[in-house]
Amino acid sequence: MTAVVSLKGRSFIADDDFSTAELLRVLDRATALKDDRRRGLLHDEILRGKTVALIFEKVSLRTRVSFEAGVAQLGGHALFLSTRDLQLGRGETIEDTSRVLARYVDAVMARVMHHETLEGLLVGGLPTINGLSDLLHPCQALCDMLTVREKLGGWQGRTLAFVGGANNMCHSLMLSGALLGLNVRVVCPPTRMPNADILARAERHAAANDATVEVIHDTYLGVRGADVVYTDVWRNMGDPDTMPVDDLEPYRVTDGLMDATHPDAVFMHCLPVLRGQEVTAEVVDGPQSIVFDQTENRLHVQKALLVEMLAG
Numbered sequence: 001m002t003a004v005v006s007l008k009g010r011s012f013i014a015d016d017d018f019s020t021a022e023l024l025r026v027l028d029r030a031t032a033l034k035d036d037r038r039r040g041l042l043h044d045e046i047l048r049g050k051t052v053a054l055i056f057e058k059v060s061l062r063t064r065v066s067f068e069a070g071v072a073q074l075g076g077h078a079l080f081l082s083t084r085d086l087q088l089g090r091g092e093t094i095e096d097t098s099r100v101l102a103r104y105v106d107a108v109m110a111r112v113m114h115h116e117t118l119e120g121l122l123v124g125g126l127p128t129i130n131g132l133s134d135l136l137h138p139c140q141a142l143c144d145m146l147t148v149r150e151k152l153g154g155w156q157g158r159t160l161a162f163v164g165g166a167n168n169m170c171h172s173l174m175l176s177g178a179l180l181g182l183n184v185r186v187v188c189p190p191t192r193m194p195n196a197d198i199l200a201r202a203e204r205h206a207a208a209n210d211a212t213v214e215v216i217h218d219t220y221l222g223v224r225g226a227d228v229v230y231t232d233v234w235r236n237m238g239d240p241d242t243m244p245v246d247d248l249e250p251y252r253v254t255d256g257l258m259d260a261t262h263p264d265a266v267f268m269h270c271l272p273v274l275r276g277q278e279v280t281a282e283v284v285d286g287p288q289s290i291v292f293d294q295t296e297n298r299l300h301v302q303k304a305l306l307v308e309m310l311a312g
């Protein structure tokens, strides 16, 4: 395992920007912050005097609110910046935006249309967090890893089956899961295969952490014996409402599919959910669903990321 170095000043654009040991450090910090919050212990001194810019090219409920609330709970100030209100739409480059922000604030979190925009945001040298791109959603996946550890006791020997099209959420679960020793099965149609580079990286991480990453097209084979069944929307934010999704019809998570796992299996979804599309209401609102415990962990994990990246 790679030695832990300080995460102070680092960026988190891709799940595998951090080593296994570094991810564990963030998750352990998240657990401690969560326990402290339950006990009423405040940490409103850690980010005192620090400002975090939150840039959104796409809408958000969870990411925006959990970052804003998280920064406030740590004593810092969060600045919500919709791209509608910046100069980006008038031709100012993302690199210049980044250099300017570096003169004012201490860190940036950005939700972007195109993953490459995050590379442009790095030029100012600020610690930068990916709050979702078309390729990855690492904050969500890291929070999901915490939820899996809480619910299942750990990752080793456990299996998460992602059912649906291999999208940004799926890619981050592949990378984070593989780094932490969780087996990940991508249960997708041949028309929606994972990105080849992400798959290769996930396979490499899995091999180093005694885990596996597989792509399976048959839904019942794919979820058999899985401890977690995970799905996400069929159309990402920004995809046209008319984008065909017929190939995903057989990949809807139903009670029938959940019955093919074992009775203790849990259902996870990053939310927002479209009941009746990627999953039935019976499953997402049923006893195996842990989606709202999962959503709570966004707050604790993001606070932990900020503490590690800004305060060390």
Ligand code: CP
Pocket (backbone or CB within 6 Å): 059, 060, 061, 062, 063, 064, 132, 140, 270, 271, 272
């Ligand atoms: N899961 C998630 O990122 O939700 P938001 O799009 O509401 O931030």
Ligand code: NVA
Pocket (backbone or CB within 6 Å): 132, 137, 167, 168, 169, 232, 233, 235, 236, 237, 270, 271, 272
């Ligand atoms: N895959 C979804 C995730 C939303 C949190 C999207 O990109 O819209």
